[in-house]
Amino acid sequence: MDMATLRVSSGTINSLPLLTKKTKPHFFLSLRAFKSTLKTASMSYDKDLLLPRMLLLSLLVFVKKSKALLQADVIQSDRLHVTVADYEELDSASFSLVAEEDSGDLRKEEGKETLQRIMKLVNETLASDGTYGNAPLYEEDVLAAIDSGRSEGVLHLGRVYWILLTEGGPSGQHWVLDPIDGTKGFLRGDQYAIALGLLDEGKVVLGVLACPNLPLSSLASNNLQDDQEKVGCLFYAQVGSGTYMQSLDGSMPIKVHVTDLDNPEEASFFESFEAAHSLHDLSSLIAKKLGVRAPPVRIDSQAKYGALSRGDGAIYLRFPHKGYREKIWDHAAGYLVVAEAGGVVSDAAGNPLDFSKGRYLDLHEGIIVTNQKLMPALLKAVKESLNEKASSL
Ligand SMILES: Nc1ncnc2c1ncn2[C@@H]1O[C@H](COP(=O)(O)O)[C@@H](OP(=O)(O)O)[C@H]1O
Numbered sequence: 001m002d003m004a005t006l007r008v009s010s011g012t013i014n015s016l017p018l019l020t021k022k023t024k025p026h027f028f029l030s031l032r033a034f035k036s037t038l039k040t041a042s043m044s045y046d047k048d049l050l051l052p053r054m055l056l057l058s059l060l061v062f063v064k065k066s067k068a069l070l071q072a073d074v075i076q077s078d079r080l081h082v083t084v085a086d087y088e089e090l091d092s093a094s095f096s097l098v099a100e101e102d103s104g105d106l107r108k109e110e111g112k113e114t115l116q117r118i119m120k121l122v123n124e125t126l127a128s129d130g131t132y133g134n135a136p137l138y139e140e141d142v143l144a145a146i147d148s149g150r151s152e153g154v155l156h157l158g159r160v161y162w163i164l165l166t167e168g169g170p171s172g173q174h175w176v177l178d179p180i181d182g183t184k185g186f187l188r189g190d191q192y193a194i195a196l197g198l199l200d201e202g203k204v205v206l207g208v209l210a211c212p213n214l215p216l217s218s219l220a221s222n223n224l225q226d227d228q229e230k231v232g233c234l235f236y237a238q239v240g241s242g243t244y245m246q247s248l249d250g251s252m253p254i255k256v257h258v259t260d261l262d263n264p265e266e267a268s269f270f271e272s273f274e275a276a277h278s279l280h281d282l283s284s285l286i287a288k289k290l291g292v293r294a295p296p297v298r299i300d301s302q303a304k305y306g307a308l309s310r311g312d313g314a315i316y317l318r319f320p321h322k323g324y325r326e327k328i329w330d331h332a333a334g335y336l337v338v339a340e341a342g343g344v345v346s347d348a349a350g351n352p353l354d355f356s357k358g359r360y361l362d363l364h365e366g367i368i369v370t371n372q373k374l375m376p377a378l379l380k381a382v383k384e385s386l387n388e389k390a391s392s393l
């Protein structure tokens with residue numbers, strides 16, 4: 001096999017609720033953001049990782065996560081034209097290649113037209129990208145690629161390359177991808193993020209976060225009117241090089257820093273919008289102990305890490321309900337974005353996050369994020385609050 005092997009751990013492909021008219025534009029918006037994410041990642045860290053390959057792989061994962069939408073649209077032939085037109089408009093390298101997890105529908109008579117359209121798009125894309133050589137792919141290659149991806153976790157994209165979906169771990173390089181982080185926010189039309197991290201020997205060395213709905217101006221800004229309407233931020237951080245933010249439509253990147261606030265009374269804090277994802281009563285107890293006056297800012301996804309990295313808020317608290325295990329793709333990119341902006345990310349006992357253990361993070365209680373100055377007071381408040389909670393049970 002002369003092709004590069006890429007290992008990726010990514011969010012499990014949950015079946016997403018059917019996307020509606022309201023959320024569909026977000027799907028395509030996030031796809032664009034997704035492409036920016038990958039482009040940025042490859043520019044910052046392109047060794048032999050080859051953007052086109054990442055793009056193909058990532059689109060696959062992304063598309064799979066949105067499987068419900070695609071199945072509904074691709075299979076219902078009366079809506080087919082709209083859907084394929086959407087893909088074309090996106091000018092997306094081989095988006096359609098991976099539109100189905102299982103080739104069954106494409107092999108049927110009704111799927112024929114879809115398959116032909118997919119083939120056309122795929123081959124046009126490959127032809128316009130010299131990386132893949134000149135030979136076109138045949139229908140069987142594509143169908144087999146789709147099927148092998150499903151059955152073995154190994155995707156054989158025709159004659160192009162192989163990708164392994166793995167668990168991550170302490171050695172080698174692993175891309176960590178969450179194609180739509182904050183699914184609930186995405187479906188509500190609120191915050192969500194496309195999060196891509198790169199692990200090298202168990203450490204996060206690259207983090208890119210696209211937040212298509214995050215205002216370019218600070219969430220803390222009083223001057224919300226005009227600026228708040230401008231949304232779409234891309235954060236990226238490479239280990240040792242700081243964190244940068246630019247608009248998703250391509251403004252000049254600016255270096256960002258966490259707040260240098262040292263008085264917790266003036267701090268504001270982020271937490272999950274979803275009460276099911278984090279204990280709101282515990283964070284409110286911690287905030288009270290710290291003397292925080294502002295109410296919590298509840299937003300979905302790793303957009304919280306992005307917002308914190310540019311000083312919109314000073315603290316992010318995340319305390320999952322008992323038994324939940326945090327996944328690396330929900331934190332890898334965000335962690336580096338904050339760390340490179342001068343922030344500290346730890347578990348509730350102050351231990352650094354360890355991304356080398358595979359898909360899960362081993363955490364004491366939860367995740368806390370803030371700047372260096374506030375961390376000692378925060379740790380103290382967290383410890384006291386956890387003790388109080390334990391003794392009240
Ligand atoms: N019970 C739970 N406790 C904590 N996190 C959970 C959870 N159930 C799901 N999540 C994770 O929380 C992520 C969203 O985080 P947030 O609450 O900050 O928006 C989800 O990512 P996805 O939306 O990618 O599935 C999911 O992985």
Ligand SMILES: [Mg+2]
Nearest residue numbers: 178181182330
């Ligand atoms: Mg997620």
